[in-house]
Amino acid sequence: MTSVTASTVDVTPTSLRSQLARWPTGVTIITACGDGRPLGKTANSFHAASLDPALVGWCIDKRSSRFDEWVAVTGYAVHVMAGHQTDLVTRFAASGSDRFDGLDTMPGLDGIPLLACDVPLRLECRIADTFDVGDHVYLIGQVVTMTASHHTPMTIQR
Numbered sequence: 452m453t454s455v456t457a458s459t460v461d462v463t464p465t466s467l468r469s470q471l472a473r474w475p476t477g478v479t480i481i482t483a484c485g486d487g488r489p490l491g492k493t494a495n496s497f498h499a500a501s502l503d504p505a506l507v508g509w510c511i512d513k514r515s516s517r518f519d520e521w522v523a524v525t526g527y528a529v530h531v532m533a534g535h536q537t538d539l540v541t542r543f544a545a546s547g548s549d550r551f552d553g554l555d556t557m558p559g560l561d562g563i564p565l566l567a568c569d570v571p572l573r574l575e576c577r578i579a580d581t582f583d584v585g586d587h588v589y590l591i592g593q594v595v596t597m598t599a600s601h602h603t604p605m606t607i608q609r
C-alpha cells in the first residue's frame with residue numbers, strides 16, 4: 452500500500468496562492484466600461500453565487516492598475532474561455548499594454564464591450580453588491596443576459 456504524507460504549511464500570501472493554485476478552476480475574461488476606454492481582465496476567481504436570484508461573483512485585486520475604475524462599474528460581462536483561447540487569456544492578463552488594441556468587440560448590456568468571438572458562456576451582469584474582502588473587492592453581479600455555445604471551457608490547475 453502506498454502511504455501519503457501530508458505536511459502542515461505556514462499560511463503566507465505566497466504559500467496560500469501556491470496551494471490554492473492546485474484547485475482546478477475555469478478561466479474567464481471580464482470586461483466592463485471604464486473611464487472613456489474599456490476595462491478587461493483575465494480572472495479565475497469567478498464563481499456561481501445564487502440561482503434565484505441569478506447572482507455570480509468575482510474578486511478584483513486592490514493592486515490592479517485600474518482598480519478605481521473597476522469598483523465604480525455598474526455592470527460587467529463574464530466570458531468563460533475555451534481551451535483554444537489561450538492567446539486572449541494571456542493578452543488580458545498582461546500588464547502595460549492596451550488589451551483591446553486591434554480586438555473586435557461589440558456593445559452589450561448598457562454598452563459593456565463584449566469580445567466578438569464565440570465563447571462557451573457569456574454572462575452580462577449588473578452590479579448587485581460589492582464587499583471589501585481583505586486585499587480584494589468582491590463584485591457580485593445579477594445575470595441579465597446569458598449566451599452559450601458548444602465550446603468546452605478551459606480548466607487550469609498547477
Ligand SMILES: Cc1cc2nc3c(=O)[nH]c(=O)nc-3n(C[C@H](O)[C@H](O)[C@H](O)COP(=O)(O)O)c2cc1C
Pocket residue numbers: 478492493494495496497509510511512514515516517543544545546547607
Ligand atoms: C489565470 C489567471 C487568473 C487571474 N485571476 C484574477 C482574479 O480573479 N482577479 C484579479 O484581480 N486578477 C486576476 N488575475 C490577474 C489579472 O489578470 C491581471 O494580470 C492583473 O490584475 C494585473 O492587471 P493590471 O495590469 O491591470 O494591474 C489573474 C491572472 C491569471 C493569469
